[in-house]
Each structure stands twice: as C-alpha cells, then as structure tokens.
Amino acid sequence: MSSLTLGEIVKHLNQRIAEGAFPLSTLAVVSGDENLVITGLASLSQAGPTQLSFLANSQYRGQLQTTGAGAMILTEADREAFAGSAIVVSDPYYVFAQLTHLFDPFNAVEVAIHPTAVISPLATIGENVSIGPFVVVEDHAQIGDGAVLISSVHVGRSCVIGAKCWLGHGVTIHHGCILGQRTRIHAGAVIGAEGFGFATAEGRWHRIVQLGRVVIGDDVRIGANTTIDRGALDDTIIADGVIIDNQVQIAHNVKIGAHTALAAGTGVAGSTTIGSHCILGGLVGVAGHLEITDRVHITAMSMITRSIKESGSYSSxxxxxxxxxxxxxxxxxxxxxxxxxxxxxxxxxLERLELQLGNQ
Incomplete structure (x- = not known):
C-alpha cells in the first residue's frame, strides 16, 4: 500500500479491534491532523516527515523531541512529549507490528497457478490460491483456500496445507504432513524429513523407517533452513502459535507446546516435550527424552541434559x-x-583442632 492518512489508518485499526482480531483494550484515536498522509513506517532515528514511528519504551521518550517522524504511535501517557500528530493506543508496539502488514510493499500476490508448476490431478487446490514457478504438488495433497506457494515449493503426497498458509522459496513438505491455517514457512525449510533413527547390530547401523508425520498447528512461524523431522511411530507436533527462528533442528517425536519461541541455531533431540509459552534462546541444546514444563526461559547457548519441572529461567x-x-x-x-x-x-x-582445644 503506497500511502494512507492517519484517519484511514485508525479506521483500519478500530475495525480490526471491533472484529476481535486485535486484542487491544481501547480504540485507537487520532490526536492532531487526521488528514496527514503517511507513506510508510520507520524508526525514531530515521523517520521522515511522511513516515510513522512508535515509542514502546518510555526510556527513549527524549527522542520524541528530535525525531523527524511526521507522526507517532504513542500511549496517552507519552502523548504530551511529542509536538506532532499521533495515533494514541494502549499498546504502541503491538500496533506497530500490525501496521507492518498494512505497509508491506510485497504483501500482494497474484492469485494464479504458474505454467511451470507440476500439480497432480489427484491433488485438491482451494480457492484464491497462488502457486509460483516450479512448484510441485503430489497426489492427494490438499492446498487450502488463500494459500501462497512462492516458488520451487514441494508438497508431498497426502499433505494438508491449511488456509492462508505461506510457503517461501524452496520449502519442502514431505508426505503426509499437516499444516494448520495461516502458518508461514520461510525459504529452504524442510518439514517431515526422515528422523535420525537407526538400530545397531553387529557393529553396523540399520535404518528405521520413520512412519509418523509432522503436525503443525495454526499461526505457526518457521524460519529459513529450519528442519523438523517426522516421527518414528508417533507424530512430531508443533502446537498453535509457536515461532521458530532460522536454522533450528527439531528431531523426531518432539512435541512443542503452544506459543513457545525457539531462537536461531537451537537443537532439540528426539522425543523431548517442551511446554507452552517457553522461550529458548539462540543455540540452546536440549537432550532427548526430556520434559520441559510450561513458561520456562532458557538463556542462549545453554545445554539442557535433564527435565525441567518448575517454571522459571535457566542457564548453563x-x-x-x-x-x-x-x-x-x-x-x-x-x-x-x-x-x-x-x-x-x-x-x-580444623574439626580435630577444635576438639583438642575443647578437651583442654
């Protein structure tokens, strides 16, 4: 979207609040010129006269005096510190996050199927789907309404891709895996590759066929080049609202609870269960067959070798x-x-000396 007035932005926000899509306690309000034209978003230090910025931390309130932003997203408490026009809301950072979608210049996609795509006649393709160059959709796969497959995406046999999913360049979804609605997977990620399962006999490794799937919930975000292995027998499960950064490895039969976050480079070994609302910092390693309860924060580069049964912050x-x-x-x-x-x-x-002195 090229430009919007402050009034149009607030109208959009309040419509979404009224629909229950944005969990804000109060409606947004324009303070100042509602006809001010906004062409984009920018940081406090870099914003220009037609750009909108935000203040999420009152520690940086002094920068409101020097910013070149044409307008700000502010709380009522910070409004008086800025001389220009503002959108007054209860949570500026959340509103900023939602407006990034509104001003994303690459958000629009063409509803079409590229002629180089290879789609099985046994696949089911929903309405308003965008399928880019060199995409492959195998037999009995289901692509939900409004899904976007950018390019060179491979969707295996009997996969289910939920409505409004977005799959970036070169994403691979192996056979039988399930993606919930609005899941976003970035370039090069591999979902449902064979888990690292082998048996030993006579000094040699023998492959165990991985018969489970990967089942991913709604509103999950998976970063570039992340790999999530399919289960050996049971499924690998990623619950609703989980966010996973780039280059994360999740092994077979792992279960990750709702709204947990895993930062880049994290590795989770097989058959481990991680609760909901947890945060694992960058390069955390989690050994296999462990249980981590809800609301655990593990700091970056920690190695977890035993189960965590109490919520809190942990480091190693x-x-x-x-x-x-x-x-x-x-x-x-x-x-x-x-x-x-x-x-x-x-x-x-010392104890012997004290005993001797006591006996004198």
Whole structure:
C-alpha cells in the first residue's frame, strides 16, 4: 500500500479491534491532523516527515523531541512529549507490528497457478490460491483456500496445507504432513524429513523407517533452513502459535507446546516435550527424552541434559571474559576436584583442632 492518512489508518485499526482480531483494550484515536498522509513506517532515528514511528519504551521518550517522524504511535501517557500528530493506543508496539502488514510493499500476490508448476490431478487446490514457478504438488495433497506457494515449493503426497498458509522459496513438505491455517514457512525449510533413527547390530547401523508425520498447528512461524523431522511411530507436533527462528533442528517425536519461541541455531533431540509459552534462546541444546514444563526461559547457548519441572529461567555455561582471565578460570576448573579434596581435608583438620582445644 503506497500511502494512507492517519484517519484511514485508525479506521483500519478500530475495525480490526471491533472484529476481535486485535486484542487491544481501547480504540485507537487520532490526536492532531487526521488528514496527514503517511507513506510508510520507520524508526525514531530515521523517520521522515511522511513516515510513522512508535515509542514502546518510555526510556527513549527524549527522542520524541528530535525525531523527524511526521507522526507517532504513542500511549496517552507519552502523548504530551511529542509536538506532532499521533495515533494514541494502549499498546504502541503491538500496533506497530500490525501496521507492518498494512505497509508491506510485497504483501500482494497474484492469485494464479504458474505454467511451470507440476500439480497432480489427484491433488485438491482451494480457492484464491497462488502457486509460483516450479512448484510441485503430489497426489492427494490438499492446498487450502488463500494459500501462497512462492516458488520451487514441494508438497508431498497426502499433505494438508491449511488456509492462508505461506510457503517461501524452496520449502519442502514431505508426505503426509499437516499444516494448520495461516502458518508461514520461510525459504529452504524442510518439514517431515526422515528422523535420525537407526538400530545397531553387529557393529553396523540399520535404518528405521520413520512412519509418523509432522503436525503443525495454526499461526505457526518457521524460519529459513529450519528442519523438523517426522516421527518414528508417533507424530512430531508443533502446537498453535509457536515461532521458530532460522536454522533450528527439531528431531523426531518432539512435541512443542503452544506459543513457545525457539531462537536461531537451537537443537532439540528426539522425543523431548517442551511446554507452552517457553522461550529458548539462540543455540540452546536440549537432550532427548526430556520434559520441559510450561513458561520456562532458557538463556542462549545453554545445554539442557535433564527435565525441567518448575517454571522459571535457566542457564548453563560460563559468561565471557578477557581471554587471559578465561584461560586462568579454565585451569582452575580442571583442578576443582583436587581443590575440593584439599578443602575437605582442611575442614577435618580444623574439626580435630577444635576438639583438642575443647578437651583442654
């Protein structure tokens, strides 16, 4: 969308609030010139006179005096600090997030099937679907209404792609997997590849066919080059509202609860269950066959080797320091067992000395 007035933006917001689509406690209000034309969104420091910015943290309130933004998204409490026009709302950051969709220049797609796409006559294609170049849709796959398959997407046999899903360049959905509605999967992600399952006999590895699926809920976001393996027998399950960053590995039979977030580089080993509303920072490693309860926050680069049964924040590893100091610390860590034995010896000697003094 090229441009909108402040009044038109607020009308859109309030319509969505009235529909229950936006969970805001109060309607948006224009404070100032409702006919001011807005051409896009920008940060406080970079915004120009036809752009809309926002203030989500009052810590940066002083920047309202210096920003070049033509208008701001603000709370009522911060309104007086900005001299220009504003959209007054209860949650500026949430409103900003929703307006990024409105001003996305690449949001519009053509409802069409590209002539290079290969679609099985046994597949079911919904209404208002966009299927780009070199997409493959195999037998008995179902593509829901309003779905977008950008290019070189491969949808395997008997897959179900929910309504309004968006699949980026080169996404692969292997046979039998299910995607809920409005799920968004970015370039190069692979859903439903064979899990890492092998049996050993006579010193050799023997492949176990992975008979489960990947079942993904509604409103899930999966980043570029992420891989989610199919289950061995039971399904790998990603619940509603989960967000997964780029280059994340989720092994077979993992279950991830609703609205959990996994940052880039995280790896979750097989048959682990992660609860709802959890946050796993970047490069977290989670061992297999564990259970992590709801509302757990695991900080970046932590290694989780046992189940977590209590909500809260967890960390592992050592904090960074200057290399010379880190090397000294590493040497001390190697001698911790020896030092503990020495301390225990000193404690016993002290107890004997106190006993001798007490007997005099």
């Amino acid at each position: 590893g050592s904090a960074f320091e200057k290399t010379a100091d880190w090397r000294k610390s590493a040497v001390r860590v190697r001698h911790l067992g020896e030092m503990a034995a020495q301390i225990k010896g000193l404690q016993l000697a």
